Amino acid sequence: MTGTSKSALRADATRNVAQIRAAALDAFHGRGLATPLEEIAKIAGVSKATIYNRFGGRDGLIDAVIGELVATEMYAIMERAQQVADPWECIATYVSDRRDLQYREPAFTDTLRMAYPESKNLIALANKATDVTTELLHRAHEAGVVRRDFTAADLYYADIANGLALAAMPKPARADYDRRTGFFLDSLRPQ
């Protein structure tokens, strides 16, 4: 063999893969995972068909970039929460950080929604988030800092609703958004 590369890709194909990834990151960041592939192709300077050749379509492309786009930040959020000792601060940090990521990254809401069930990496992320939510909420319930009748499904519903509103309306000012997150957090307390 001539190198350490494991791929049989030709040089031009390798370059195109890199350009398409970069374009997808850029486009998904601004518009979410539903960005038309033709637009991504244009940014990358290739034709739409090349995306199908290299990634097999939107699902494969999502699989290829969701890590850099969302997974990194999501894992940071989960770890950050896990490091907060105070039970209430733990859940409050987790919820606030999720809301922050929704505000900055529409693709995060697409991930939570499992908008592309064929993308394995996306589904894995969504499931991981669900697991962590369940776990943190369980602890919060045990500690008595979150009302017993508030479930993981309730948090899921509220966050999807929030993400859809963000996508469908003019983006609210950060201050308004954060105040609303505060309201939501208040509603979690017992009584």
Add this chain to the structure above:
Amino acid sequence: MTGTSKSALRADATRNVAQIRAAALDAFHGRGLATPLEEIAKIAGVSKATIYNRFGGRDGLIDAVIGELVATEMYAIMERAQQVADPWECIATYVSDRRDLQYREPAFTDTLRMAYPESKNLIALANKATDVTTELLHRAHEAGVVRRDFTAADLYYADIANGLALAAMPKPARADYDRRTGFFLDSLRPQ
């Protein structure tokens, strides 16, 4: 003249108008105001072009049915709230009734969102709802039963978010939905 009718519509056209209205009420009720016109035409037993002939398109059709579809219930909600003496119960009733209507009638969320700005009747309804919300919230603030930093825009945002989630996800069980409405109401209280 041969009758008291003010319209110059021929008998077959009159019949079609009635059938289209009925079909639109039915379809909008189930699917919201975005139902494809072709589907409404099929239910009505006419061609899509006839809807354009009689109503001028979706906006005109919405204008023709939004009253029966949403306005009646919306005015009932506003009057019901206005009749509750206790300031907190007043706002709680108003918010709960809006959520209930969202659950039963997707077109109500379309109205709140002003999803069809060309439909005058829809816009008038949306504005009326905004006025009443502002007025009731003002009273609630005066009475000190709702936190000062909760604004009409906050209620608007929350209700749009809720309506979008209802449309995008499997409909939650009524009990879950009502519990979440309860959480939301709790978040309005001072502190």
Add this chain to the structure above:
DNA sequence: AAGCAACTTGACCCTATAGTCAACTTGACG
């Protein structure tokens, strides 16, 4: 019952997006 304006409609066109493929181009190896 004949004529005509009112009415309806099938068959269009247009937009946007996903997805496919035959034919052309090009990188890399012997």
Add this chain to the structure above:
DNA sequence: CGTCAAGTTGACTATAGGGTCAAGTTGCTT
């Protein structure tokens, strides 16, 4: 440096929905 597999792409198909119109049909008036 010629060969050809790998790679690219323009042009295509398909789906879904909005919107329009020439041509045909029908209710109404006299």
